[in-house]
Amino acid sequence: MMRRFQSLDEWKGSLLRFPMVVVFGFIAAALSMYVERMPYDQPTIMAEVGIYASTVGMLLATVVQVAYERFLKDGSRVQALGLQGVAGFGAVVYYLFASRTGDFYSSHLFTRTNIAMFLLTLLIIWLPSIKNEGLDFAQSCRIWFKSFFVSAVYTGILMIGISLVLAGWSILISNVEGELYWDIFSVLIYIFFPWYILSQQSVFSRPFVEEEGKMSSDVSKFLDVLLTKIFIPIVTVYTVIIFIYFFSTLGNWTDITIEIVMVSYLVVGWMVLFLVAAIERAYVVRFTQIYAVAVLIASVFQIYRSVIYSNVYGVTMSRYMLILFCSISAVGAILYLMKNEWLPLVLAAGLFVAMMPPVDAISVSVASQGEIVNDIITDYPDLVTDGQLQLTPENVEQLDETTAQKMKQSLRYLDKYNELGRVSSIPEDFDVYQDLRAFDGVHTDDDYDYDYSDSYYFSAHLNFDEGSSTAFTSSGGGELVLLNAYDSPVTFTALGKNFNHEMMDVTRLQVTDKDSGEALTFDLSGLEDLTEAENISLTIDQATFSQESDSYTATLVVQDFSIYSSSGVDSDRTGSGYFILILSEK
Template sequence: MNRFIELIQYMVKGMSRAVLRFPLTVLSLVGATILICYMISLNDSPSLFIQKVMFTLLVGAFLGMVAQFSTERFEKLSKSRPVVYGISALLTLGYYMILWPAPEISAEIGVRTFVAVFAMLCAVLWVPCYKIKTDFNQVALIHFKSVFTAVLYSGVLSAGIAAIIATVDILLFKINDDAYPYMMTIVWVMFAPLYYLSLLPKFNSEEESDLERMEIAKNYPRFLEILVSYIAIPLVATYSLVLLAYFIKILVTLNWPSGQLGPMVLVYSAAGLLVFVLASSLENRFASLYIKIFPKVLIPVVIMQLISVGIRLNAYGVTESRYYVVLFGVFSIVVGVMLSLKPIAKNSYIALLAACFAIFSIIPPMDAFTVSRVSQITRIENILQSDGILSEGKLIPKADASEDTKIETTNILSYLDRKSSLEYIQWLPEEFNMYQDMKKVFGFEPTYPNYGYDENQYFSASLDNLKPINISGYDVSLTIHSARYMKEEAAEPYKFTLDGVEYKILLENLFYEEAEISVRDGSGAEIIGTGLYKFVNDLAETGDSPREVMSPEEMSLEVSQNEYKLKVIFQNININYGAPNEAGFDYSAIVLFGDQNI
C-alpha cells in the first residue's frame, strides 16, 4: 500500500513540475479538453469556430514545447523566458488570425497544420542536441519511452474507468452515456500528454537532481532492447531482402512498377529510420550490423521507389500525395548517404533535415499544393489542346471528344474542384460549376470510367431501419428522390422559412449519373450544396456484396459550408453500370439542413 501511495505521489509531483515547465502547452491541453467536453454536452458536430480554435490549440501546444526546450538549451533565451513564451503566444494567435477568414477547414489547411506540427516535433527532438550538447539517440529514446509509457498507462486507466462506469451503471444506478466520452477526453487529451511531459527530464540542466532524472530516463529497458534487436531489426532486414529481390526482378525484366511501390517503401523508410535511431544506443552484434548496412540498402530501394513514382508523375501529374512521397524519397536518400558516411555522429541531423523538408513543403511557391495545382492545370491544358478543345486560351466545345479526354478532363476538374482551385484556371468562365456547366463549356457531360464493370453489373444498398438516426443540430428535414428516368433539370424546389429567412432546397439531375442537392437563399444564391455521385460510387466500391444493408453512419453524406450544414441520409441506392443509355443511379434520401448561427 505504501508503495502504491509513493507511486501516486511521484506521478503527481512529476505532472506538477510539467505544468510549471510547459505552461503554454498545458494551457492549450486544458483548452482543448474543455472544448471537447463542451461539444459532447451539446451532442453535436463542432462548428467552424470551434474547429479553428482546436487547430490553434494544437499548434499552441507544440509551440509551447519548442519554446521551453529552446530556453533550456540556450542560455540567452533562458534569461528571457517570458519573452520567448510571449512570442510563442503571438505566433499561436497569428495562426488563428490566418485561419479566421477561411470559410472551412479544408484538406489544405489540415495538411499544412499537421506538417507544421511535425516540423515542431522534429525541432523538439533536435534542439537539446544542438552542437552535441546532448546525445540525440538518448533524447529520441527518452521521448519514445515516454510516449509508450503514457499510452500504456492511459490505455489501462481508460479501460479500468470504463469498466467501473459500466459496473455502476448495471448494478447500482443509471449513468449517462456521455460519461464515457467525457472520461476518454480527460484521459487521452489531458492526462496522457501531461504524463508524457512529466517523464521528460531537463536534457541540458547541470543541476544534480536533473542529472539524476536524466540518468534514470536514458536507461535502456531490457524488453525494448529485445524488441529492437531480435524482432524489429530482423523484420526490417527481411523486408529489405524482399524489396532488393524485387529490385533485381525489375532489372531483369525491365518492367517498372506503376505506383504500388511508393507507399510500401515510404513505410519501410520511416520504420527503418526509427529502428536505426533506437538501435544506435545498443551495443550488440545485431544492432551494429544494422547500423552499418541499413543506410546503404536504403539508397537503392528509395531510388527504385522514385523511378516508380516518376512513372506516375509522367502519366498523371503531381498531386499532394505524390509530392510528399517524392519529398520523403529525396529526404531518405540524403539521410542514407549521410548515415553511410558517419552513422551515429550524424543522427541528430535526421530530425533537423526532416523539419527543413517539412517546412519547405508548406511554403509557396514550391509547396505541395501550389506545385500540384500548377501541374494539374498544365496537364488539363495539354489534354484539351491536343484534342482541339483549347486554343489560344479559349475553349471550343467539342461533343465528339475522345473518351480518354472526357474522362481525364472530368477527373482533373473534380480534383481541382475538391481543392477549391478552379478559380486559378484563367480560361474557365467565372462561377464555373462542373456539374452544371460542363456540357455548355466543354461540349460533353462529366464522364467517369466504368472500372471494368459488366453491362449488367449492379450495386444496391438500403438503410438499416432498425438503427436510430441522429438528427441533432439540424432544423429542417425532407425526403427526396432521384431516378435516371427523370429529366436532367431541376425539380420543383422545396421552400421553407427558418428564423424569418426564406430558403429553398433544390434537387437537380445533371445527367444520367449525377444529381446535386443545393440550398439557396431568398435571392436564389447557393449557400451550400453537394453532388451525390462520388459518395455513392465510393460506397459501391467499398461494399462487400452487390446488395447490402448499411448503418445510418455509412449511408450519410455530411457537408459544412459558410456556417451552414447539410446531411444526406440515403434510404435506398440502386446503381446499374454499363453503356450510358443503360447505366444510372437511383436514390431516395432524407435531407437535413441546419444553420450553425441559430
C-alpha cells in the first residue's frame, strides 16, 4: 500500500482540480498559528471558528468537485471553477453565521455541523461510485482509505523528522521557539495532509479508469495482511465481547454502559466489511456473512435497550445517534446479505435526518429533557417558590431516587446546550454548578463530566503592552528584584542587605529587612474585587503597588498572582505569585 511520493505534476494537478481545498487549508493553517501565539486570556473564538469553517469548506469543495467529475462529463473548466467558488462562498456564509453564534461549541449549529461533516465525508466516497462502471462503493472506500493511510504515514514521518532537525538545531546551535513546532504541525495537517490525499485520486469520470501513478482500489499485500490478520480478528473478538455483555445483562435493560462503545464497533466493523469485499478467500467470506448477521442481532438488541432507557431518562444526542446508527446498521445488514448496493443511501438519508430540524438530534434531545424537568415540577410543586424553581436539600428529599436522577441529568443536559429556558420556572440566575448541589449524594451516569467540589481558584496576571510604563521614585539608587513568593519566607539580597519575602494572610506580600525587622507590606486583596471571573488580565496601573517605610521606598509590579483553596474554606486559602520589586533606600 505504501507507494512512491507523488510527483510535482500530480501536486499541480490536484491544485487545479481542488483549488478551494488548498486555499482553505492555507487559511486554517494561518489561523492555527495565530491562535497559538495569542495570550491565553485573549479571546480566540473567532479564529477557532475560522479553522472549523475552513475544514467545512475543504470537505464541501471536495464534494462539489467529485460530483462535477462524476455527473458533468462534458462540463467546462469554467463550470468546475464556478462550483469551487460556490463551495467557497458557502463556507464564508457558514463562518459569518457561526462567528455570530453565542457559545458556539454548545450551540445547535455546532452539533448539526458535526453531523454534516460526516455526511460530506460519506458523499465524497459514495458519489463517484453511483452507477459508475469500474467503481463500486467498496472500491471507492478502499481508494480513499489507502490514500488516507499513506498520507497519514507521510505526514507523521515528516513531522517527526522536522521536529528532530529543529530539536538538534535548538540544542546545538541556537534556541528554536516552541511556536515553530506548532507552525510546522499546522502546515502539515491543514495543507500537506489533505492536498496529498487529493493528489492520489484519479478523475472520477464515468466509466472510471484508474490513472497511472494514482491510488488503485486493489487489495495490496500489506492491506491484505492488515485486514485479515489484524482487523478481522479484532472485530471478531469485539463481537464476542458485545454478545457476552448482552447475554449477561438480559435482566437489566437500563444498563447503558455499552452505548460508549457500540457506535465505534459498528463504524469499524462496516469499514472492515467494505475493505475486505474484494478478498474472496473462504474464511473472509464467512466472516462478512457472520458479521452482518451479528450486526443485525446486536443492533436490534441495542435499539430496544436504548428505547427502554429513553422512556425513563429521556433522549440525549448521543442516544439519538446510537439509535439512528443501530437502525441504519440493522437495515444495512439486511441489504448487505441481499447483495443490495443502497446501504450508502440509507446512511446518507439517516445523517440528513439527524441534522435537519425539528427532527434532528439536538432538537429532539433538548425537547425530551425539557419535558422531563417540567413534568417533575408539575408532579412536585414544592420545588417552586414564588413561581421560580428553588432547589434545596430539603425539597429534593421528597423525590424518589429515579426522579432525582432524571431531574439532575436533565438540568445538566439543558445547561450544556444553553436550553435551560425550556424549563418554565427556571430563575435567570440559575447556576448548574451551585443549584444542583442540592442533589449531592444522587449519583447519575454523567457524574464523571461534572466536578462539584468546593475548590476555589483565582488568578491575576499582567498584560503588559509595548510602550506601557509606570512611575516610581528613587533616591540614592535602587535595585530590581524578581520574587517568587508563597506562604513560606524566602531570603534575598538587595542594597547590600538581607531581606525576607513571604505571602501573609493569603493576599499580603511582606518584605522584611532581616537585620532591623523593618517591613514593607503590599495588600493585594483588591485584585479579587476587580472581577467576578476566575481570571483577570491586569493593566500596568492595576498591577503596580507602592509602599514606604522609615528607610525604604518600594514599588511592586504583579506579574502573576493566584489564590487557591481545595475546600473553598477561607482558612484553607493560599496565595502565591511572581512579582517585580523595585527597592531603594531613602
